[in-house]
Amino acid sequence: MSDAEDIQIQLGTVKTRTVVQERAWPCAELSTYVGAYGDADASELPIYVRLAALEGIESHAISSLKAEVGGALLGGVYRHEGKVYVQVESYLPARNADEQRARLTFTHETWKQLYDEREQKHPDLSIVGWYHTHPDLGVFLSDDDKFIQRNFFGEEEQIALVVDPVANERAFFRQSNGKLPKLPGFYVFGDASSSGNIETVLDKMRTKPQAAPRHTPPARNNPTINRIIFAEPCLNLYYFLPRMMRRWLGILNAETAPRISIKNVLIVALLVALVYMFVTTRPAPPQELIHIEYAKAFSAAGDYEESVREYRRYLVHKPDDEAAREGLLAALKKLSAENNDVSAVYENEIAAAREAANRAARNGNFGSAYRLYRIVAAHTQEGDDRACESVFGFLAGSIASRPSKADADVVLRFFVGQDIGARIEETDKKNHKRAPKSQGARYWPPW
Numbered sequence: 019m020s021d022a023e024d025i026q027i028q029l030g031t032v033k034t035r036t037v038v039q040e041r042a043w044p045c046a047e048l049s050t051y052v053g054a055y056g057d058a059d060a061s062e063l064p065i066y067v068r069l070a071a072l073e074g075i076e077s078h079a080i081s082s083l084k085a086e087v088g089g090a091l092l093g094g095v096y097r098h099e100g101k102v103y104v105q106v107e108s109y110l111p112a113r114n115a116d117e118q119r120a121r122l123t124f125t126h127e128t129w130k131q132l133y134d135e136r137e138q139k140h141p142d143l144s145i146v147g148w149y150h151t152h153p154d155l156g157v158f159l160s161d162d163d164k165f166i167q168r169n170f171f172g173e174e175e176q177i178a179l180v181v182d183p184v185a186n187e188r189a190f191f192r193q194s195n196g197k198l199p200k201l202p203g204f205y206v207f208g209d210a211s212s213s214g215n216i217e218t219v220l221d222k223m224r225t226k227p228q229a230a231p232r233h234t235p236p237a238r239n240n241p242t243i244n245r246i247i248f249a250e251p252c253l254n255l256y257y258f259l260p261r262m263m264r265r266w267l268g269i270l271n272a273e274t275a276p277r278i279s280i281k282n283v284l285i286v287a288l289l290v291a292l293v294y295m296f297v298t299t300r301p302a303p304p305q306e307l308i309h310i311e312y313a314k315a316f317s318a319a320g321d322y323e324e325s326v327r328e329y330r331r332y333l334v335h336k337p338d339d340e341a342a343r344e345g346l347l348a349a350l351k352k353l354s355a356e357n358n359d360v361s362a363v364y365e366n367e368i369a370a371a372r373e374a375a376n377r378a379a380r381n382g383n384f385g386s387a388y389r390l391y392r393i394v395a396a397h398t399q400e401g402d403d404r405a406c407e408s409v410f411g412f413l414a415g416s417i418a419s420r421p422s423k424a425d426a427d428v429v430l431r432f433f434v435g436q437d438i439g440a441r442i443e444e445t446d447k448k449n450h451k452r453a454p455k456s457q458g459a460r461y462w463p464p465w
């Protein structure tokens with residue numbers, strides 16, 4: 019039923035209470051056939067519905083599966099052997115004033131129409147109750163329904179029939195001790211000759227409708243769906259991924275069967291590959307590589323202070339990296355030029371570079387040593403000669419260890435065309451007494 023404001027019904031003088039008369043149950047007559055719907059025998063208020071009336075109500079109910087429909091139940095209230103029962107002989111469909119609405123609206127006009135029609139068509143019958151449908155909502159009394167029942171059909175023998183034509187369910191309700199219980203069943207009666215019809219109708223009423231899916235899934239080869247899947251990756255992700263996840267969860271919970279298709283196999287293979295990629299332990303990128311990249315980036319951005327920090331972090335790992343030493347000293351030089359108080363650090367780093375050069379020379383990496391000495395020389399105004407001298411001294415002292423061809427070439431290239439023969443001899447005399455004197459300057463190169 020509808021909103022409360024639609025139920026401003028003034029029944030006024032209309033008498034809805036039916037006079038209870040003594041009358042035998044329909045089943046007492048031999049010419050009458052009675053069938054039961056539900057547990058009719060257990061009902062405290064036996065209700066007998068004539069087959070014709072029931073068929074009319076049922077076809078009215080099924081006429082609209084979207085909007086609610088309803089009407090009045092006509093008949094009488096009788097007593098037999100001290101027990102009150104209701105007999106429904108006919109019905110009057112209500113003309114819904116507002117058919118656009120999904121919910122039934124019993125307006126004042128609706129009631130007036132029902133009472134007028136009863137007087138014209140069935141003057142011998144009373145309104146014993148009302149009926150309405152709940153398409154696909156289930157059989158119950160809503161708050162609005164209860165309002166109507168309590169206010170206009172508040173007697174114990176006044177009944178409300180609710181039909182759900184979609185679920186194929188129906189039940190009567192009535193007021194009893196302030197409550198509105200659902201009655202467990204009712205009787206359907208008619209001429210004995212129509213017994214077959216009655217059972218057919220009852221069988222139809224007892225069958226549960228096939229559970230049809232509310233939304234038909236789209237055909238698998240639906241061109242629109244295919245276009246979305248293949249052409250709209252974002253839409254695909256947004257709409258199909260949750261559906262896919264639900265399906266896969268269903269497979270995991272053994273609620274649905276896995277659907278094996280090439281597409282699914284490919285998707286699973288891709289996922290497995292991704293998981294494998296992330297799960298298998300791969301060596302993390304070396305920390306120092308990150309520091310040198312940051313150092314260069316900070317230098318390029320002009321933040322020499324941060325650059326120095328990153329270079330020093332890097333050099334902890336790679337103390338003999340010439341390029342990093344050069345970068346660090348260059349950054350420190352820039353900082354010095356910016357009047358930052360880094361002169362002590364600068365000096366220390368020059369000393370560290372010189373130590374790295376010595377270390378390289380000691381290890382026989384003369385090319386590296388030479389390049390490091392040149393870096394130091396550039397920052398100390400010692401000049402390249404001094405760098406040559408240092409390396410050459412090491413070279414002279416390490417002939418026995420045979421430096422690599424590449425290392426020697428680096429130094430050689432620098433010496434070619436420079437008049438430093440005297441200096442070499444001098445260095446040789448001063449520092450590297452082990453070198454055979456007889457070879458003099460000509461010991462170079464010995465291989």
Ligand SMILES: [Zn+2]
Pocket residue numbers: 019150151152158159160163
């Ligand atoms: Zn209702």
